[in-house]
Each structure stands twice: as C-alpha cells, then as structure tokens.
C-alpha cells in the first residue's frame with residue numbers, strides 16, 4: 159500500500175509530494191532546488 163507524504167522544502171519553500179516508497183533513509187532531494195530535505199520519522203514503523 160502506497161502512502162503519499164507531503165513535504166515543504168526549507169530551502170525554496172515549495173511543497174512537494176512523494177510516495178513513501180521513494181523515501182530511502184532520512185533525507186530526500188527537493189525536486190525544485192535539489193536541496194536535501196530532512197524526512198520526519200514515520201510512526202507506523204516502529205521496528206528497531
């Protein structure tokens with residue numbers, strides 16, 4: 159099941175949506191300015 163995550167880029171201030179499958183690790187790149195955007199932790203995966 160895919161989940162869409164909405165982010166706001168702290169660099170350019172634009173928002174963008176990615177599928178959670180695209181989020182690999184703790185950062186992703188803003189499609190607008192290519193800056194790395196920190197990914198907030200997901201609460202639905204608590205395996206550690």
Ligand SMILES: [Zn+2]
Nearest residue numbers: 167170188191
């Ligand atoms: Zn940006």
